[in-house]
Amino acid sequence: MVDGLRTTFTNKQHSVTISRELPTVMIGERINPTGRKKVLAAFQAGDFEIVKTDARAQVEAGARVLDVNAGVPGGDEVDLLPKVVQQVLSVVDIPLCIDTANPDALEAVLKIYEGKPLINSVNGEEKSLDTVLPLAKEYGAAVIGLCMDDNGIPASPEGRLAVAEKIIQRTTRLGIAIEDIVIDPLAMSLGADTKAGRVTLGATKLIAEEFGVNMTLGASNISFGLPDRKMLNAGFLILAIQAGVTCPITNPLVSEIRTAILSADLALGRDDYAARWIKNYRSAKKA
């Protein structure tokens, strides 16, 4: 296995480094109107109080990067996304993950963002590579690469490794450092196919071993259509971290998720003196 790479994101004043030798970094997923009617309605009304509350709460719960998505149906993302980013940064002082499928909205944020954000995301489709990577290069951002391309999402670990390789080649060819690529092997629903977890975990392991890149995952897809979702997501995240995921996109407000990630870090020797484990236990007792 190659050595694990170190990826650093920054905002104006602070940085977060991600590496398999360091504690897992939670990227908070909550600032996203998808499936959250209250957030959607607030965005449409130009009300950002809920965004600020969500930002503060996630950071207090241990998120060290926040994903920011403003994809409102019929909304003007080019106008809205930079506003949401500014609102978030007015209350929390951590690096952001800019989550949009709209290249104009992405560039509007990159123009105002002070520091080095994470772009969510590029994928192996030609159109995506041609649009997103030059922006990442121009603004010095890191970028999440999704393991799918013009043929869809490969059904095998080896197929996803091949897409990761293609994204890494295209990115580094532009002069972006391999450290600045974070691969997402994609988690699919175990409810639809009980072999889906094995494919995702197998891909994670292959990609981590081959390239040493940092890896992310939106683990909650895995439990779609199944009961007891929190516990399943938590268990899957533990496996994903062992396989090579270093910065999952998740909900830090769910105690099962937070505790699962901390247990994996402690068991894998990434929590010196069990300090974070004990701190989480004490905070939970107080709450």
Next chain:
Amino acid sequence: MVDGLRTTFTNKQHSVTISRELPTVMIGERINPTGRKKVLAAFQAGDFEIVKTDARAQVEAGARVLDVNAGVPGGDEVDLLPKVVQQVLSVVDIPLCIDTANPDALEAVLKIYEGKPLINSVNGEEKSLDTVLPLAKEYGAAVIGLCMDDNGIPASPEGRLAVAEKIIQRTTRLGIAIEDIVIDPLAMSLGADTKAGRVTLGATKLIAEEFGVNMTLGASNISFGLPDRKMLNAGFLILAIQAGVTCPITNPLVSEIRTAILSADLALGRDDYAARWIKNYRSAKKA
């Protein structure tokens, strides 16, 4: 990685097969007076009702093998252990794991046991190898091999692999099939040394890859001296299963443990149609 081996234990009428392609088998740990004053007092008084209750409850909660230990300080284990085994088998019809450091007590049970039990345990010490292995051979039992020898418990994964190799060599040289050896890489307290988990998981992976043997683990040691033990044990078990543990010795009555094991099985593609996951959820809702 070599293919995973299949190990089968039996009692008079039934068998349980353990393999990394099949769901994880929980070996119930509760029939053990160590640290359980009520059980200790009952054993001393010749009262086995608590044993029967524990046996039934563990099997109802999903244990498919039961560990049986009758190590009472000052007690006559040679007399007591066969009695406890008979009491257990009078209420549950599954294979047993005979847990004793006393070779006479072990032989007393092997003489009356109908089927192929699991012996807990042999280790790499010369005295242990010379005493336990001939009994396993004579009575056709499978045997747990602990990764420690006359020099103690090795501090590195490679050291534990070497002890496993020694036990496997000595066992197979006697004509016992390698399938009938179940290796325990030993879990030490993360409270004492936060690198302990990494050593155990590393050893598990090395041994599983090198020999393909089934592996067990008493995961609860890992959390000794730390808070929130159930969640830490649960998280560690998930990692251990991914690394190669196929039949942990654990407490199936703890829902966090049971759910963690089921989440790992589902995520690793060992729970077709998520049937066991859904069944556990429904039982928990009813309870």
